[in-house]
Amino acid sequence: MASSPSAARRTRPSADATRDRILAAALDLFADRSFEGATTREIAHRAGVSQPSLNYHFRSKDELWRAAVDGLFAELGATLRARLDGLRGVDEVTTAELVIRDFITFSAAHPQLHRIITQECKGEGERIDWLVDTHVRPLYDVTTSLFSRLAAQGAVPDIPAPFLYYILTGAGPTIFVLAPECRRLAGFDPRRPESVATHADAVVDLLFGRRGAGGPPAP
Amino acid sequence: MASSPSAARRTRPSADATRDRILAAALDLFADRSFEGATTREIAHRAGVSQPSLNYHFRSKDELWRAAVDGLFAELGATLRARLDGLRGVDEVTTAELVIRDFITFSAAHPQLHRIITQECKGEGERIDWLVDTHVRPLYDVTTSLFSRLAAQGAVPDIPAPFLYYILTGAGPTIFVLAPECRRLAGFDPRRPESVATHADAVVDLLFGRRGAGGPPAP
DNA sequence: GTCTATAATTAGATAGAC
């Protein structure tokens, strides 16, 4: 998924598989330990290669980080694009609900996305500039303009689109990002399929103003 | 707030002020760079002391981290306790709304809370065990039992309490934790008082099922 | 391409003067 088999092969065939193993290990460790906290030695060890092998395949730790993040956003983009391609002509409210469910399901399978964005959102830095300009802004623009149209037709509450955006990106992924805490506090793994479904239902019901099943009306 | 002036003074008076400056610097840097990413040299530099001074006041980097986190949760606890003390006899729905607003306001002023919890929620580790057992579980227990009662009387949607808990802890603080991204994407600082109020209104309206206006968009 | 060996830097913690 992160390799590009279409690119002209200037390298040995075995290099692609090695590159992908390094990228997968790098993504996990960068997400868990942050850029500074992850060590190239541990990435190499998890990928089953020597530490200098990383500097052969990637110019630096920084370039390895960017390549790993590229792969993650490529996967998210492919997921959302596949959903939208299958829904041409469907009304916008239904489309929005299904895309939001896809986003939540993706966040459960790949909590690295939210973790890495959170880690880079400290003071300033080149990585957050690159992250926002390259990957986040396109998603933000399409999401907020969709929310504005949904609010205009009364499908979602009349909350300014940037706030709705951050309510969704917080309410959706957080339970999966904090899964180790959730296991300790609540005694269940939120990333199990039943939990993901319950959580997606809850977030969608909340956003689209549906009161959950069965509760008595407020006095 | 983190020093204990009531404790028997076995140290010089100047030590308390130094300790507090170290703790404040440590909290900021641990929150921004994670435990591994923050260096004791930079914490010392920001606090205006030498690096070995940290090892005089705290046994180790690990103990410094715990002391900084203790201070943060003490401040949150004091904030919530003050609110609850002022609301004896008030109905539970009103109490819940005000406490949630306090939590969101606190998260805007102290995004370190959510950042540190997120950072420690990787695989496993002694720090997450300590964090949950010492500080998070009491808050979780009181919050989820409150949510259960509110759901039973129809004040909030009928969503299982653990999911409601993570929807709140995600939807509330995330916009402040991702403030550097928000500034770049939406062009405003979410931590400004008007934005905090708009966001708190939006989250409360959503949780309590009001379709109300979220207020004017921030400039 | 992948390895071992290592260079250059930086980390947390300690020793000891004052």
Place this chain on the structure above:
DNA sequence: GTCTATCTAATTATAGAC
């Protein structure tokens, strides 16, 4: 208490054999 100087270990990156 606070400092300067320094120890040991771990970090990223490079050199060069195969």
